Amino acid sequence: MLNDTLKKQLGQYLQLLEGDVVITASTDDDKASKDMMELLNEVEEMSSHIILKEASLKRTPSFTLSRPEEEARITFAGVPLGHEFTSFVLALLQVSGRAPKEEQSTLDQISKLDQPLHFETYISLTCTKCPDVVQALNLMSVVNPNITHTMIDGAVFREESKDIMAVPTIMLNGEEFGSGRMTVDEIVAQVGGGLDTEELNAKEEFEVLVIGGGPASAAAAIYAARKGLRTGMVAERIGGQVNDTAAIENLIGIKETTGPALSQNLAEHIRDYEIDVMTAVRVSDVNKVNDIVEVELENGAKLTSKTLIIGTGAKWRNMNVPGEEEYKNKGVAYCPHCDGPLFEGKRVAVVGGGNSGVEAAIDLAGITEHVTLLEFGESLRADAVLQERLASLPNSEIITQAATKELTGTDKLNKLTYTERHTGEEKSIDLEGVFVQIGLVPNTEFVGDKVARNERGEIIVDRNGATNVPGIFAAGDCTDQTFKQIIISMGSGATAALSAFDYLIRH
Numbered sequence: 052m053l054n055d056t057l058k059k060q061l062g063q064y065l066q067l068l069e070g071d072v073v074i075t076a077s078t079d080d081d082k083a084s085k086d087m088m089e090l091l092n093e094v095e096e097m098s099s100h101i102i103l104k105e106a107s108l109k110r111t112p113s114f115t116l117s118r119p120e121e122e123a124r125i126t127f128a129g130v131p132l133g134h135e136f137t138s139f140v141l142a143l144l145q146v147s148g149r150a151p152k153e154e155q156s157t158l159d160q161i162s163k164l165d166q167p168l169h170f171e172t173y174i175s176l177t178c179t180k181c182p183d184v185v186q187a188l189n190l191m192s193v194v195n196p197n198i199t200h201t202m203i204d205g206a207v208f209r210e211e212s213k214d215i216m217a218v219p220t221i222m223l224n225g226e227e228f229g230s231g232r233m234t235v236d237e238i239v240a241q242v243g244g245g246l247d248t249e250e251l252n253a254k255e256e257f258e259v260l261v262i263g264g265g266p267a268s269a270a271a272a273i274y275a276a277r278k279g280l281r282t283g284m285v286a287e288r289i290g291g292q293v294n295d296t297a298a299i300e301n302l303i304g305i306k307e308t309t310g311p312a313l314s315q316n317l318a319e320h321i322r323d324y325e326i327d328v329m330t331a332v333r334v335s336d337v338n339k340v341n342d343i344v345e346v347e348l349e350n351g352a353k354l355t356s357k358t359l360i361i362g363t364g365a366k367w368r369n370m371n372v373p374g375e376e377e378y379k380n381k382g383v384a385y386c387p388h389c390d391g392p393l394f395e396g397k398r399v400a401v402v403g404g405g406n407s408g409v410e411a412a413i414d415l416a417g418i419t420e421h422v423t424l425l426e427f428g429e430s431l432r433a434d435a436v437l438q439e440r441l442a443s444l445p446n447s448e449i450i451t452q453a454a455t456k457e458l459t460g461t462d463k464l465n466k467l468t469y470t471e472r473h474t475g476e477e478k479s480i481d482l483e484g485v486f487v488q489i490g491l492v493p494n495t496e497f498v499g500d501k502v503a504r505n506e507r508g509e510i511i512v513d514r515n516g517a518t519n520v521p522g523i524f525a526a527g528d529c530t531d532q533t534f535k536q537i538i539i540s541m542g543s544g545a546t547a548a549l550s551a552f553d554y555l556i557r558h
């Protein structure tokens with residue numbers, strides 16, 4: 052079941068087990084059960100701390116992990132290989148008693164949750180953002196006995212997951228709770244935990260307050276802290292868009308990495324410094340009052356700082372056509388790397404003929420039955436090499452001058468209607484998925500007209516990252532910098548922090 056490299060790695064990890072772990076497996080004669088037992092037998096052979104038992108559980112094949120004499124709170128339904136192998140290994144270590152790496156404040160917030168919370172997460176083994184959710188919910192189950200979590204591989208439990216059109220999809224106590232990548236902090240905030248407003252209000256004034264958790268903000272916060280400045284960071288989530296990226300091959304000095312791995316590295320690097328990190332909370336307003344910046348949070352709390360660095364990045368642009376909102380996660384998707392595998396053998400469309408749209412179409416042509424690429428303009432805007440590659444694929448079609456008008460369906464999307472712009476004729480395509488690839492919008496609405504923005508909503512900065520308001524700086528994809536890339540965002544975050552330091556020593 053495991054190749055020699057994986058076996059070796061697993062053997063090393065299993066040496067870190069701190070106590071006994073009971074694995075209770077539910078099996079039948081199917082191949083998936085046999086694969087699961089092969090994996091579990093190998094694990095049992097590798098460590099004397101593993102006790103393997105069999106019993107009948109709610110789903111077959113599945114297995115639970117528990118400490119001896121304790122009720123099991125973590126279940127894997129399916130075989131946790133692929134991207135979930137790490138989730139399995141981490142769960143073994145945490146159930147054995149090994150301390151998790153999370154901030155103590157996060158662990159305290161999890162412990163305080165006093166309602167029974169039974170989570171189930173539908174995943175696919177090729178999904179790169181699913182392990183984050185599985186690991187977050189497993190951790191919560193280890194920390195708090197009120198919480199249980201079951202990972203369900205949709206490919207094994209097809210009937211049960213037939214209506215799931217995006218992974219991960221998280222259910223809480225039988226109701227849909229969320230989909231897409233979520234961090235522990237976000238989940239805790241959504242179930243009623245989260246940062247305490249009074250504690251936030253009581254915080255001392257910062258010298259540098261950074262808003263955002265992507266590469267720009269991480270660089271800004273680390274640079275500010277290294278200057279010995281009292282630094283705070285308010286971020287909806289650490290990693291930003293990097294979380295949605297599969298492979299990264301252009302972060303110079305690191306030949307190849309993945310989005311989740313880089314996010315994890317950013318979080319660990321931030322943790323090495325005295326930075327007051329406040330996650331799973333959004334900023335809703337910014338005001339400069341008598342040389343001090345006041346920052347309001349969506350939970351009503353207020354923070355103050357001598358300087359502010361805005362690094363709030365960007366998010367996928369919506370088409371804003373009827374049906375887009377209604378069919379989100381029921382056919383409408385934005386991340387081809389993440390959700391592409393769910394459309395295996397189906398007919399899909401990609402809206403947008405720039406580099407990301409054409410790349411998405413090429414990607415999807417390898418998985419789906421057929422891809423139609425719709426471009427609003429007269430020709431595609433992607434690099435010639437990408438256009439040629441797409442045109443060479445037999446199961447793809449390119450339609451230019453197409454204005455998407457409406458998405459319709461029943462409980463799931465089944466039709467896209469567009470207007471042929473040169474004839475005015477209305478046409479439709481029968482399909483099951485639409486990937487929207489029409490660019491990004493900056494996350495800057497919250498600054499309103501208090502900081503100057505251009506017509507695209509990007510914050511206008513000079514070459515030092517300074518905005519039109521003294522003491523307020525901005526960096527990364529939320530600014531009018533020409534190119535939007537990780538390394539560029541990190542550089543601009545560092546520049547903004549050094550400029551804030553310069554501002555502070557002069558004021």
Ligand SMILES: Cc1cc2nc3c(=O)[nH]c(=O)nc-3n(C[C@H](O)[C@H](O)[C@H](O)COP(=O)(O)OP(=O)(O)OC[C@H]3O[C@@H](n4cnc5c(N)ncnc54)[C@H](O)[C@@H]3O)c2cc1C
Pocket residue numbers: 262263264265266267268285286287288289290291292293295296297298299300301302332333334335362363364365366494497526527528529535536537538540
């Ligand atoms: C699918 C995909 C693939 C990509 N691939 C690559 C690649 O291979 N190489 C490369 O160099 N670049 C790539 N990029 C671009 C790169 O990810 C971005 O340029 C980079 O992440 C921008 O960093 P940032 O810190 O400016 O913003 P972001 O990464 O967008 O981070 C912004 C942060 O701010 C938070 N935030 C937003 N609003 C608020 C608020 N009101 N309050 C608090 N927090 C808030 C967000 O949650 C987020 O944490 C890719 C982007 C995408 C979407």
